[in-house]
Amino acid sequence: MSRDRAQRAGELMTELQKHGFRACGAFWAQTEGDGQPYLYIITPNIETEGLIHANHRLGRVLHDFQNGVVNPFSLIDPFEIKLIRLTDPLAREVLELYQRFPDDRPTFSYGSHLTPNFLEPAYIYPAKMFAAPAAAQPA
Numbered sequence: 001m002s003r004d005r006a007q008r009a010g011e012l013m014t015e016l017q018k019h020g021f022r023a024c025g026a027f028w029a030q031t032e033g034d035g036q037p038y039l040y041i042i043t044p045n046i047e048t049e050g051l052i053h054a055n056h057r058l059g060r061v062l063h064d065f066q067n068g069v070v071n072p073f074s075l076i077d078p079f080e081i082k083l084i085r086l087t088d089p090l091a092r093e094v095l096e097l098y099q100r101f102p103d104d105r106p107t108f109s110y111g112s113h114l115t116p117n118f119l120e121p122a123y124i125y126p127a128k129m130f131a132a133p134a135a136a137q138p139a
Contacts, residue, residue, distance in 0.1 A: 012062065016041075027040050039076065043085075045083070047086075106124060109124060
């Protein structure tokens, strides 16, 4: 996972949240045997609007986000993104990690459910990236 690619996907997370798409966490991991890392986004939108609608919504925001991008290497392929439920074992592992480390640093995970291959780490976005903004305090 390149630093630029990880940063670009982090910007996408911010853009998704601006458009009302609720993300509770995200990570890049190579969990399947195809040798391809995927961006997993943990979202309750699957339960609230269904997987098909959540994916369509993601696709619209991704399309607008990438509109006008000149460098093809900074594009995120929509087929590299997988939405997962809060109850998914991979999501639970990341959310538990967020409970232990609720800071603003990304984490690398080796050899867990996220990455059965010890040579390929999972890149986990920081917990604070997904924290709900504090409510405005009355004056």
